[in-house]
Amino acid sequence: MAPIPEPFNPGLPQNTPGLPPKVPDTSYPIEVRKKLGIYGLTPPNVESHALQSQRCMKQLASKTTPIEKYIYLSNLRNTNTHLFYRLVLENFTTIAPLIYTPVVGEACLKWSEIYQRPEGLYVSYKDRGSIIDVLRNWPQPNVEITVVTDGSRILGLGDLGVNGMGIPVGKLALYTGCAGIRPEATLPLTLDLGTNNELLLKDPLYMGAKMRKVSEKEEIEFLDELMVALNTVWPGIVVQFEDFKNPFPALEKYQHQYTCFNDDIQGTGAVILGGIINALKSTGRPIRDHRAVFMGAGSAGVGVAKQIVEYFIKEGLTEDEARRCFWFVDTKGLITNDRGDKLAQHKIYFSRDDNKGQQFKSLPEVVEYVKPTILMGLSTMRGIFDKSILQKMAKLNERPIIFPLSNPSSNAECTFEEAMKHTDGKAIFASGSPFPPYLHNDQVMQPSQGNNMYVFPGIGLGAILCKAIHITQEMIYTSAVALSTAINTNEINAGRLYPELDRIREVSVIVAREVIREAQRQGVDREKSIRNLSDSQLDVFIRSRMYDPTKESGLEEIDTPKFRSSSSKLRVPGSPSKL
Numbered sequence: 001m002a003p004i005p006e007p008f009n010p011g012l013p014q015n016t017p018g019l020p021p022k023v024p025d026t027s028y029p030i031e032v033r034k035k036l037g038i039y040g041l042t043p044p045n046v047e048s049h050a051l052q053s054q055r056c057m058k059q060l061a062s063k064t065t066p067i068e069k070y071i072y073l074s075n076l077r078n079t080n081t082h083l084f085y086r087l088v089l090e091n092f093t094t095i096a097p098l099i100y101t102p103v104v105g106e107a108c109l110k111w112s113e114i115y116q117r118p119e120g121l122y123v124s125y126k127d128r129g130s131i132i133d134v135l136r137n138w139p140q141p142n143v144e145i146t147v148v149t150d151g152s153r154i155l156g157l158g159d160l161g162v163n164g165m166g167i168p169v170g171k172l173a174l175y176t177g178c179a180g181i182r183p184e185a186t187l188p189l190t191l192d193l194g195t196n197n198e199l200l201l202k203d204p205l206y207m208g209a210k211m212r213k214v215s216e217k218e219e220i221e222f223l224d225e226l227m228v229a230l231n232t233v234w235p236g237i238v239v240q241f242e243d244f245k246n247p248f249p250a251l252e253k254y255q256h257q258y259t260c261f262n263d264d265i266q267g268t269g270a271v272i273l274g275g276i277i278n279a280l281k282s283t284g285r286p287i288r289d290h291r292a293v294f295m296g297a298g299s300a301g302v303g304v305a306k307q308i309v310e311y312f313i314k315e316g317l318t319e320d321e322a323r324r325c326f327w328f329v330d331t332k333g334l335i336t337n338d339r340g341d342k343l344a345q346h347k348i349y350f351s352r353d354d355n356k357g358q359q360f361k362s363l364p365e366v367v368e369y370v371k372p373t374i375l376m377g378l379s380t381m382r383g384i385f386d387k388s389i390l391q392k393m394a395k396l397n398e399r400p401i402i403f404p405l406s407n408p409s410s411n412a413e414c415t416f417e418e419a420m421k422h423t424d425g426k427a428i429f430a431s432g433s434p435f436p437p438y439l440h441n442d443q444v445m446q447p448s449q450g451n452n453m454y455v456f457p458g459i460g461l462g463a464i465l466c467k468a469i470h471i472t473q474e475m476i477y478t479s480a481v482a483l484s485t486a487i488n489t490n491e492i493n494a495g496r497l498y499p500e501l502d503r504i505r506e507v508s509v510i511v512a513r514e515v516i517r518e519a520q521r522q523g524v525d526r527e528k529s530i531r532n533l534s535d536s537q538l539d540v541f542i543r544s545r546m547y548d549p550t551k552e553s554g555l556e557e558i559d560t561p562k563f564r565s566s567s568s569k570l571r572v573p574g575s576p577s578k579l
């Protein structure tokens, strides 16, 4: 494997291709420094992890803008990965918004300006016919998971072309942070299929091809080659599709062929179902009496509603009754069969046929007509849940469910403060990006964050560990139910819909366990040796496979057998057979 060409830096040791880099880490004992041949490259004192963290958090605090903090953390991840992840795990609620939404959105917008080094792999349309050769240039041999985007719909920020690389990088940092996938087993992948963003096409600093986005047919032909190439270089690799403008064709085509899922349709569907199960319980209203208005009928909106339909059916509604609990609004208004335009395929399932010829052009009209109990925002439209809509929701409902889910924060349909103020604290709330707590009538109200980061790390980890052949719809659904049960009594009493974020590793273990169990029930697991483990043994097994940056000694560099992937080489505790 070819190493990533490093710029000449006389102060850094040479790395061995395929092995973790030698990092002059100030916590390494003297013997380790000597064994690694890096003795003398660090100041003499051997520091504790706590002291290192203290210095880093001070340095982080000294950066005045979010983007400076993002750049600082990126540099740390690239120069001392274990220290970076120790910091992430100790300070998850502080650091997640800096490496993920919302700041990753700003980083993508400015990617051409802030770019310093390769952090993932770029595959271009002109590489078709030889995609596999580009993949083989990636220096890590044991890749187990990739997050792939074409940058065409980055959060709610639109088409950012190859500047979208921040998203695979950020999602995979959460895979490592939240689910303990080893950093060297992750591959951030960005496809340069062109861009329709005029500003980027004119920007001399833009680093992608100055060509318009290829056609849908050309895109799928390219993806066909990519999927074969990925599975040839890293057989069984888990592929997470992310932030594609039109993700439906790829998901339909590949979900029964490869180990893959779409995070925006399926991951989001699962995380919102997990939260809505808890929200519905707090309204005390029977399920069949709920009416949901969805602002935005894209991949995320439809993905979320379909997942909730499945839940309503399991709770006793017929499919038709369940489907009819949903009203979708897009740029043209309420989606109806007789609106007069040709509906995109994914909108047809929820299109209304009971509007008696009436059409509703705006959200206020739809809210007036439907009298919803649930308002979901996946429209990218900042502020569309305005004061009058929120007041109306509070008038209609004792506890209105209001989920402004668009990312980043600058695209949210309303803020937590707005939701609390205009519903007099009655809203049951979750947003895609984090908001600060809000003081209402002397009570500190805590917002919930309905972001797919609660499930995708556990789904990926589960799929890797059981060596899933496919990631089935049932595995996705199960991840949602697992998430809904992961919340504890204290969190429920504090009004939360999701577990506290600093318990995210525990949550990922629960999600991974249930995903593995579902794969086993469906017979799509290739790793049969873990079938007989009890739930608690399975949890021990999962934890044993999770990367723990506090346990890394530095000797992995010279101790090849320890350079491992999550799914191979280690023994299952209590299991006689080697995996």
Ligand SMILES: NC(=O)c1ccc[n+]([C@@H]2O[C@H](COP(=O)([O-])OP(=O)(O)OC[C@H]3O[C@@H](n4cnc5c(N)ncnc54)[C@H](O)[C@@H]3O)[C@@H](O)[C@H]2O)c1
Binding pocket: 153, 154, 155, 156, 157, 245, 263, 264, 268, 271, 295, 296, 297, 298, 299, 300, 301, 329, 330, 331, 332, 377, 378, 379, 380, 381, 405, 406, 407, 408, 411, 431, 432, 433, 450, 451, 452, 453
């Ligand atoms: N919270 C999460 O975990 C999560 C997950 C996935 C996506 N999202 C967010 O959801 C948003 C949408 O993502 P998507 O993948 O569905 O995008 P998409 O482009 O597929 O869909 C966007 C939808 O919004 C509608 N829309 C846009 N402008 C509108 C307007 N002015 N009035 C009415 N409707 C309008 C479009 O018609 C479309 O139906 C993004 O902001 C994304 O960040 C959040």
Ligand SMILES: O=C(O)C[C@H](O)C(=O)O
Binding pocket: 100, 101, 154, 155, 156, 243, 263, 264, 406, 407, 432, 451, 452
């Ligand atoms: O990236 C996120 O924060 C969530 C989601 O995948 C999105 O596209 O907004």
Ligand SMILES: [Mg+2]
Binding pocket: 155, 242, 243, 263, 264
């Ligand atoms: Mg996304």
